[in-house]
Amino acid sequence: xxxxxxxxxxxxxxxxxxxxxxxxxxxxxxxxxxxxxxxxxxxxxxxxxxxxxxxxxxxxxxxxxxxxxxxxxxxxxxxxxxxxxxxxxxxxxxxxxxxxxxxxxxxxxxxxxxxxxxxxxxxxxxxxxxxxxxxxxxxxxxxxxxxxxxxxxxxxxxxxxxxxxxxxxxxxxxxxxxxxxxxxxxxxxxxxxxxxxxxxxxxxxxxxxxxxxxxxxxxxxxxxxxxxxxxxxxxxxxxxxxxxxxxxxxxxxxxxxxxxxxxxxxxxxxxxxxxxxxxxxxxxxxxxxxxxxxxxxxxxxxxxxxxxxxxxxxxxxxxxxxxxxxxxxxxxxxxxxxxxxxxxxxxxxxxxxxxxxxxxxxxxxxxxxxxxxxxxxxxxxxxxxxxxxx
Numbered sequence: 001x002x003x004x005x006x007x008x009x010x011x012x013x014x015x016x017x018x019x020x021x022x023x024x025x026x027x028x029x030x031x032x033x034x035x036x037x038x039x040x041x042x043x044x045x046x047x048x049x050x051x052x053x054x055x056x057x058x059x060x061x062x063x064x065x066x067x068x069x070x071x072x073x074x075x076x077x078x079x080x081x082x083x084x085x086x087x088x089x090x091x092x093x094x095x096x097x098x099x100x101x102x103x104x105x106x107x108x109x110x111x112x113x114x115x116x117x118x119x120x121x122x123x124x125x126x127x128x129x130x131x132x133x134x135x136x137x138x139x140x141x142x143x144x145x146x147x148x149x150x151x152x153x154x155x156x157x158x159x160x161x162x163x164x165x166x167x168x169x170x171x172x173x174x175x176x177x178x179x180x181x182x183x184x185x186x187x188x189x190x191x192x193x194x195x196x197x198x199x200x201x202x203x204x205x206x207x208x209x210x211x212x213x214x215x216x217x218x219x220x221x222x223x224x225x226x227x228x229x230x231x232x233x234x235x236x237x238x239x240x241x242x243x244x245x246x247x248x249x250x251x252x253x254x255x256x257x258x259x260x261x262x263x264x265x266x267x268x269x270x271x272x273x274x275x276x277x278x279x280x281x282x283x284x285x286x287x288x289x290x291x292x293x294x295x296x297x298x299x300x301x302x303x304x305x306x307x308x309x310x311x312x313x314x315x316x317x318x319x320x321x322x323x324x325x326x327x328x329x330x331x332x333x334x335x336x337x338x339x340x341x342x343x344x345x346x347x348x349x350x351x352x353x354x355x356x357x358x359x360x361x362x363x364x365x366x367x368x369x370x371x372x373x374x375x376x377x378x379x380x381x382x383x384x385x386x387x388x389x390x
Contacts, residue, residue, distance in 0.1 A: 001349045008248060009257055012348030015264040019352035025343070026389045027370060029357040033078050033385035035062065037376050051363045052371055052383045055102040060371070062383055063110075069097045071110055073125065082125040084108060089115060092127030099144040101153075109153075109180075111144050118153075118180065134183045139176060145224040148244045152177040154229070155185070156222050160211045163198035168304065170195055173220045175229045177244070189242050191231055193220035197300050215278070215297045215331045216270055216307045225318035225346075228258075234311025234329055237263045241348075261324075261348040267309035275306060278331050288379040290335045297332055314338070319365035322346035325354070327362075337361045337374065360384065 001014045035052075052062045058076030063069075068087035071094065075081055085094035095114025103109055107128070108121045116136040120128040133139065140159035147153055158173035171193030178185045195217030199210050213219065218233035224244075232239040241259035248256040268274070282298050285291040315327035315338060323345055327338035337359040343351045360372040371385045 003348075010259040011262070012259060013262045013264050014344075014348070014350040017350055017352035018345075024352045025354050027354060027356050028387040028389065031384040031386050032369070033060070033076075033383070035060070035074060035078050035383040036373075037380050037382040040380075040382075051099060052373060053100060053102055054364055054366065054371060055105050057105050059102075059105075060383070060385075061100055061102060061108060063097045063100050065097060067096070069094055069114075071097050071100055071108075073108070084110065084121040084125045085119065085127070091130055092119070092121075094119065098142070101144040101146065103147065109144065111142060113142075118178075118183065131180060131183045133178070134185065138187075139178075139185050140172070142176070142178075145175075145222075145229075146226055147180075148177070148227060150245060151180060152245075153180055154178075154224055154244055156224075157187075158193050158220065160196055163196070163209075163211055165198055165200040165209055166303075168195060168197050168214060168217075170218070171220060173222075173231075175222075175231075175242070175244075188244070189229065189231075191220070191240070192218075192233070194218060194233070197304050199299060199303060210296070212296050212300060213332070213334075214304065214307075215301055216310055216329075218311060219314045219329070219333050221314060221316040221327075221333075223316040223318040223324060225322050225324075228318075230316050230318060230324055232313065232316065234313045235267065235309070237265060237267065237312040239316065239324065239326070239344075259348060261344060263312070263342070263350055267312055270306055270308060270310050274310065275301075282331065288375075290332070290375070290379075293332050293335050313342075315362070317341075317362050317365055320367045323351070325362070325365060337372075357386065360386075 004011050052060050060074045063071045072083045073081045094112050098111045098113035101109045106123045110119045116133045118131040122128050143156045145154040155176045155178050158171050160171050161169045173193030174190035176185045176187045195214045196211050197214045201210055218235040223230040227244055229242040230239055239261040240257040243258050247258045250256050282294040285294040311329045313326045314329045314333035317325040323343055325341040328340045330336045339356045339359050341354045360374050362372040364371040368388050369385050370388050373383050376382050
């Protein structure tokens with residue numbers, strides 16, 4: 001590992017893993033907790049499970065973003081304890097749950113995208129209070145990430161740029177801090193996000209334009225470790241590290257990266273063999289939810305020229321001990337999840353690789369567990385927690 005300074009930015013570059021053979025971490029093959037799935041009891045059915053999160057005492061909160069929306073809390077053993085809120089626009093009701101965040105063991109915070117507000121619920125699901133977001137139009141697509149020492153909430157934001165038919169562009173993305181009492185926010189960092197392509201589609205109802213992720217294009221990935229944001233697009237092999245508070249600022253008041261972490265290896269050229277393999281993989285989805293996304297990806301590959309290389313990664317996750325997990329690139333990263341991760345220590349040193357027993361959309365990596373979600377063969381969402389042995 002080499003470390004140097006460039007205009008006040010700490011640049012860390014590594015080319016080989018620090019772990020010796022046999023020294024790496026292991027993930028046990030059988031999950032220690034499983035919720036949902038096509039054969040689960042009705043109370044566990046999850047039409048669109050997203051981002052399970054853990055309370056310190058082991059309880060798990062799971063949200064279902066499809067209307068009418070649902071946020072439920074389960075015991076550490078997987079028993080349903082209660083649901084929070086109910087559909088509606090009044091106090092204590094939820095229009096459209098977007099993300100959720102346990103605040104200690106006694107409070108659950110739900111970001112209601114449909115109502116543009118933060119709703120707080122107690123340990124037993126009782127409604128406590130709400131805060132309306134100030135000027136939500138300037139905080140597009142917010143997602144709760146965590147809370148810093150000052151009490152401010154950290155939020156990831158992003159939205160596609162408006163395109164004309166046949167164009168390729170990048171999303172707007174970044175991070176912000178939200179005052180939990182007033183709902184006001186300040187944008188800390190803005191970055192170019194995922195690459196998208198626009199297509200004109202004709203149906204029986206007329207012509208309309210679709211804006212969709214471009215296969216093999218840069219994909220915005222992010223993580224938060226309690227005090228630092230991590231961001232990158234996989235092109236090039238670089239992760240930006242930004243302080244949530246007290247870091248360097250530019251002249252416009254936005255946060256500058258305090259560090260850049262780089263792995264010194266070239267991007268994989270997008271060969272005909274790799275491209276054909278991905279096409280075959282996408283064509284294998286004949287039915288189900290993923291099949292529609294797969295067909296869209298195939299249509300884009302047909303209508304647009306392919307990039308010259310494969311992005312280095314398409315997901316980032318910060319664990320409870322400050323290590324950064326960098327997931328291998330997958331086409332359709334929101335529907336198809338990596339199994340192989342490269343792990344970096346809190347100083348940016350490349351440690352080695354960890355392989356999961358199955359593809360998993362990771363939501364949380366604790367000291368000794370990995371929590372995430374996946375879809376079973378019948379397209380039902382399943383929440384799984386695996387034991388991590390360091």
